[in-house]
Amino acid sequence: MKIMNKTLAAILLAGTSTLTLADEVKVAVAANFTAAMKEIAAAFEKSSGHTTQVSFGSSGKLYTQIVNGAPFEVFLSADQARPQKLVEEGAASGEFTYAVGKLVLWSTDPELIGDGPEVLSGDKFEKLAIANPKTAPYGAAAVEVMKSLGLAERLQPKLVQGDNIAQTYQFVATKNAELGFVALAQTVKDGSGSSWTVPEDLYSPIRQDAVLLEKGEGNAAAAALIEYLKGPEAQAVIEKYGYGVE
Known part of the structure; x- marks a missing residue:
């Protein structure tokens, strides 16, 4: 009986450890990336055990919400300018281009x-x-x-x-x-x-940048999502939806 109790305790402890490793990340995402992000988020949750809470909208409005204290931890913009501003203001870090829009x-x-x-x-x-x-x-x-x-x-x-x-x-x-x-x-x-x-020489490149926001620092789920976006699984989805990748 004691052996069984020890085994049960070990299983419960392992389950508890798994739960403590799973975090939620709050993500602000440009509206053009809605379909791709829904697919990426589902795959990310399945592979990582983390959960995502995703809000979609125009990059300008999402940026305004972020600077006014919205609890987002990762921002996927439809441009480079707004993520750059957040980095310059000390409110974000790790800027990179996750997709090139067409x-x-x-x-x-x-x-x-x-x-x-x-x-x-x-x-x-x-x-x-x-x-x-x-x-x-x-x-x-x-x-x-x-x-x-x-x-x-x-x-x-x-x-x-x-x-x-x-x-x-x-x-x-x-x-x-x-x-x-x-x-x-x-x-x-x-x-x-x-x-x-539209031929791409008729407009400036739509480089869509992502950043880790200040509120996401220390959140394992936020860091994991950033890395997942750079990986082959996410990039395959991004290309499937007609974006370029760098």
Whole structure:
């Protein structure tokens, strides 16, 4: 009986040790990375035993929440500027590029967009959706593209803005706008409608950086997630969703 009790005690102690090693990490993630992050988070939880609490939104709004004390521990932005600011302010560390975003002009209408931007100079649509360029890097990239094509002034009256790239995608998906500039990652798995992948020389590279936030220092789950994002399993998912990796 004593031997059995000792064995049971050892099992219970081992279980307790496993539980103490499992932590939760609170992650702020740019809206364009929603689908990829959901898949990555599930795989990370399964392989590490840690849990994730993920919040999605525009990079600008997430940054504002962070500087105002939101309890996030890891930040995956859609740009480099905001993570760099956090590092400069001493509120984050370990900045690295986890994905390189790509912009696409997309419509649910399979006939609307051809192989190029010609549709933008025509009269086959009334509304063009873009994300808010002040808070969403994909919106800023869309503005760059319109300027590069010499169509910014012509298209201005037709623009409808989403708070973030997820809402922008919904404007097009629900046909509240006939077409829109969205993240390639949002359309790559669906494949419906018509699209034009914007040449990357028409806009500044969308390098999406991640940082470990001050509140995440000392959290094993936060450190583990950072390392997982750099590993082959996460990078395979990132590429599957149409991003580039460095």
